[in-house]
Amino acid sequence: MRLTIVGHLKGQLTAATRIAMDRGAAVTHAESVDQALRILRAGRGADLIMIDVALDVGELVQALEGERFHVPVVACGVDNDARAAVAAIRAGAKEYIPLPPDPELIAAVLAAVADDSRDMVFRDPSMVSLVQLATQIAASSASVLITGESGCGKEMLARHVHAKSPRAKAPFVSVNCAAIPEQLLESELFGHEKGAFTGASARRIGKFEEASGGTLLLDEISEMDVRLQAKLLRALQERVIDRVGGGKPVPVDIRVIATSNRILAEEVRKGTFREDLLYRLNVVNLKIPPLRERPADVLALATHFASKYARINGFPPRPLSAEARGELARARFAGNVRELENTIHRAVLLASGPEIGVEAIRTPDGAPIAAQGPAARAVETAEQVTRSFVGRTLADVERDLIFDTLGHTRGNRTHAANILGISIRTLRNKLNQYDDEGFEVPPPQVGVAAA
Template sequence: MRLTIVGQLKGQLTAATRIAMNRGAAVTHAESVDQAMRTLRAGRGADLIMVDVALDVRDLMTQLEAERFHVPVVACGVDNDASAAVAAIRAGAKEYIPLPPDPELIAAVLAAVSDDNRDFVFRDPAMVAVVQLATQIAASSASVLIAGESGSGKEMLARHVHQKSPRAGKAFVSVNCAAIPEQLLESELFGHEKGAFTGASARRIGKFEEASGGTLLLDEISEMDIRLQAKLLRALQERVIDRVGGAKPVPVDIRVIATSNRNLADEVRKGTFREDLLYRLNVVTLKIPPLRERPTDVAALATHFAKKYAAANGLPLRPISAEARVSLMRSRFPGNVRELENTIHRAVLLATGPEIGAEAILSPDGAPAPGRETGLAARALETAESVTRSFVGRTVADMERELIIDTLGHTQGNRTHAANILGISIRTLRNKLNQYDDEGFAIPPPQGGVAAA
């Protein structure tokens, strides 16, 4: 991960830098807020900023917001400076780290930024097949299109491709095309020169240059204006970009991964997405199934989130009860993994017994979560589940014999009718019945005692 430390590197802050580097962080140093902003504008991106509370933390937060740098900030300072710590948190810092630095605390903060919400948990065969394909193509530099519903794990899969690629040691830069206003997205992607437009008070390097050598994720690319798509197509084809207001092309070395929760072929037919850009992007397409089609993942993710949020909230780890698991498996989860995560977070907070019970599986408004059927629907589902459980331990031959004999009883011994229902030939049916008769099983006779043809 990329860490920017802002402040004078004296004694304790130097120790914090050394600890972070020993934990694998790539550290950039800036002595002042203005220098830190110049570093960010120059394309030396950061995943975390650690700032000395002796500096103006509020000014840093204001400038980050004004220039759309979405980077978490933690403040640090001598442990007896309580007022400065409070002021930093009120200004927008996520955490306060007392100095001298505790190596484990520094490690925990780095881990929280680099790993939080990035544990790639999957067990279902449908998802395993997608991840195997992603791993297989990761070593190439081919563009990848990841399709799937919102919240299904598209960014997680994109990070997996990056981590399994030769670019893993370089930057992974993500741009949410849906979250940035149309008039600002071009500058965000390609950068701009000083004076290129009103408010462009300094040169800024865009995400393409920031990600050079690594991977650029264009999240929800279907939301990009079609006029900007033409400039993106040129960047992908020629591996050069033009800064807004720039005089000459700038070469870039990146791999592009794009995600979409829409069918881009449909968007092409509507005229909202360029067909040539689609062909350029989807050298390989990875389609993530929705969570409702990955039942094994529901159980695995629920257990993972239960552990995560029990630890985060200082609560005892409670197993998820069998009844609660059934409730989760019945849900359609239109919000996919994101919705499941919120559901389990809520359940961890609401559970009171030794287990997380079904009564804790609730919607945000406190109502039973969708999928928790009641009355006739619930009894019908329970009956179907009990019938299915009764099959466990039986051989296919046993099940086939029971099906044939039961069907024959239903047709009152009419072999031709039974064979038609079963989808087999009358000869096959007769051979099966002769086998069962030799084995001592009772065969329903035809009505009237004569075998119907």
């Protein structure tokens, strides 16, 4: 994790720096707000900024917002200066750390605010094989496309690929293409020269240059405008970028990992995604199954999150009760790992006994998860399925149903046709059509006849 500390390095702030470095942070120092901004503009990057409350915290927060640097700010100061702490939080700081520094408190802030201590937790065979594949291809420089539903862990897997690659000690830089307005994303990716547009008061290095030598994650790339996709394609092919307002190409050395919760082949047919860019990105595809298809992962992740949030909140560790584990195993978790994590975090806060009981496992609206009996869960599941069809064409739904059925029959066409209630000839004609349209038709698995 990259930490920038703003303020004069004297005594207690020096001790905080040493603690952060001992916890694995790469620390950069700036004596003033202006110097901190120059560091960020130069592309040295930061995942977290700690600033002495003796400086103007509000000035830093406003400057970061004005120049679109998305970096959390934590204030620090002497522990008896309550007024300064309140002022710092009101000015936009996410947390306040009293000085002299406490090692565990700094470790918790680094983990909670910068969220850099995320672990890959998996037990399900489908995830075991996927992570093995990710580890295998990590050593290459090939572009990787990670697909899967929202909240299933795409960024986690991207970080795993980076950590297992020869670029592990270089920066890992993430850009959320869906969160940045279209007119600003080009500058965010490629940087700009001073005066390139209104508000460009100084040269700024973009994420491509910031990630040079390391890995650039383009999160939810399907949200990127087609015009910008053309510039991205050139950067991937030629390994050079053009800053906005610049006249000289800048070479970059990066590995690109992209994620999407959409089927990009369908976006290509709609005309919202470039086919040549898809081919360039999709050298290796890592498809993460949703949590509902990874039953062995649910309890492993729940146990991990229970331990994590007990530690962060200063609570004694509590195991999940047998009844709570049973309810978690039956839940659908439409929001995948992200929903499960929030559920367990909530349960840690609500639990009062020696175990996390089923009464602490609640939905976001506060209803006990146990109140959702089999009938209620069946109704909810049916509603979720129905909602998932809205906005999709009949042809899309039919194709997915055929592919899912083939998955259950391990590719056996005759069995799939019987389940679907159609003739084997109709099924084969459909599969030939999908193959002609560029879809990957599930093949028969080893030892299974196509019939």
